[in-house]
Amino acid sequence: MSPSKGVPLVVALADDLSGAAEVAALLRLPALLALRPAQPPRDGEAVVVDLDSRHLPSAAAAEAVRAALAGHPGETTWYKKSDSLLRGNVGAEAVAFAEGARAVVTAMALPALGRVVRDGVVHVEGVPLHDSGAWRAEERAAPRSVAEALAPLPTAGVPLDAVRQGPRALAGRLAAVAARGRHPVCDAETDVDLDVIAEAVRQLGSAYRLLGSGGLAAALGRHVGTGTPAQDVPAAYGPLPTADGPLSAADRPLLVVAGSAEPGVVAQIARLTAAGARHLPLAPDAVAGPAPVPLPPLAPGSVTVLSIDGTGSIRPGAARRLVAGLARTVAALTGTPDLVLTGGETARRVLDAVRITALRPVGEIHHGAVHCRTADGRSVVTRPGSFGGPDSLHRIAAALRPRLLPPPPAARPALPAPAGPAGPRASSQGVTQ
Structure with a gap:
């Protein structure tokens, strides 16, 4: 499926920024990651649009999908990223995504994180989603099936034995359902x-669209990818290479903004601080106020971590106000630091505040940690808040500042020298929620 001049090979939509960035890396294509209407893609680029719709009212989320569909007409492969735990405006966005398509083919499995779909039900480490604790932070009950999450989209289940008959037979089954x-x-x-599902849909042509988790995006990337931009370069080997040199200027400050409330982030900050980074925990009441929190200047070549001080109690429902306050505080800093942003909401609010409207992915530093470049050459790494082990932030910072921070011991595998731009493709295990 070759695009005509100026038409992207793939257009992908996601409801938050960390998911959009992960999809852009998993497609294994040169890609424009658009936060809002920006410059048109270059010929041969994929386009990944962050709809920023996870927390919108359902009607507004659906309109965001329709606007994105209208913005990229032509023969192209369409992919819609959905949360593998079925959070967000899944049904409203699916209905809008289906408009103008012969059918939307959904596959929500994310095998790398132990999430599979059996008999139309998402299972998390063997437990049905609605019986697991995965929705403990949500205000409503988890859907009991993928079909329930997609409602009111009319759906029909395709069992595993039909998938395992192979792409050609599956394509016929999908066409029969669509009929x-x-x-x-x-x-x-x-x-x-x-992989079978992605290939079957590609055989059916652009009238059929794909909807699923990062696992399905990775499968699509294995079919259409060229190996650019995502070289699977371990963080132990320093910055990911590009045609014009290292990703980061040595004298640019590196600012880590840890906006996620995930418990594991505390351990990650501690590991990075022990390696030499400066930690600035901010009082929740100060961050939630209308003015940015005054911060000391960021020294050239330094690594600083900004987080919410969790030693006291944080009022329920304050998360979005705190993220907005973090973004205001970052925007008030002088200079243009490189950024590491944990959590999709944090990443989007910070980039909006500093007026970055587009990114171009370069690769993944580790599972889910996507390294991008801005138009002015800054590095931006995004990562879902729940991703990564205790050394995650240390690994990311060491990849960006190898002369300043040594990699953690666990990230020193005995592998050959890092690959250049024509090196191996990204790991298929780098997937998002």
Whole structure:
């Protein structure tokens, strides 16, 4: 499926920034990651649009999808990223995404994180989603099936044995479901299952669209990818290379903004601080106020971590106000530091505050930690808040500042020298929620 001049090979939509960045890396194509209407893509680029719709009212989220569809007409492969735990405006966005398509084919499995779909139900480490604790922070009950999450989109289940008959037979099954006016929801347990689904949809052509988790995005990338931009370069080997040299200027400050409330982030900050970074925990009441929190200047070549001080109690429902306050505080700093942003909401609010409207992914530093460049040459790393082990932030910072921070011991595998731009492709295990 080759695009005509000026038409992207793939257009992907996501409801938050960390998910959009991960998809852009998983597609294994040169990509424009657009936060809002920006410069048009270059010929041959994929376009990944952050709709920033996870927390919008459902009607507004659907309109964001429609606007993105209208903005990229032409023969192209369409992919819609959805949270593998079915959070957000899944149904409203799916209905809008289906408009103008023969069918939307859904596959929500994310095998790398132990999330599979059996009989149309998402299972998390063997437990049905609605019986797991995955929705403990949500204000409503988890859907009992993928079809329930997609409602009111009319769907029909495609069982695992049909998927495992291979791409050609599956394509016929998907077309038959579409002929009945319904949209297929596929069971899948492995990356091979997702590869079959992606290939079957590509055989059917651009009238069929894909909707799923990062696992399905990775499968699509294995079919359409060229290996650019995502070289799988371990953080132990320093900054990811590009044609014009290292990703980061040695004298530019590096600012880590840890806006996620995930408990594991505390351990990650402690590990990075022990390696030599400066930590600035901010009082929640100060951050939630109308003015930015005054901060000391960021020294050239320094690594600073900004977070919310969690030693006291944080009022329920304050998360979005705190993220907005962090963004105001970052925007008030002088200079243009490189940025590491944890959590999709934090990443989007900070980039909006500093007026960055587009990114171009370079690769993944580790599972879910996507390294991008801005138009003025800054590095931006985004990562979902729940991703990464205790050394995650240390690994990211060491990749960006190898002369300043040594990599953690666990990130020193005995592998050959880092690959250049024509090196190996990104790991298929780098997937998002």
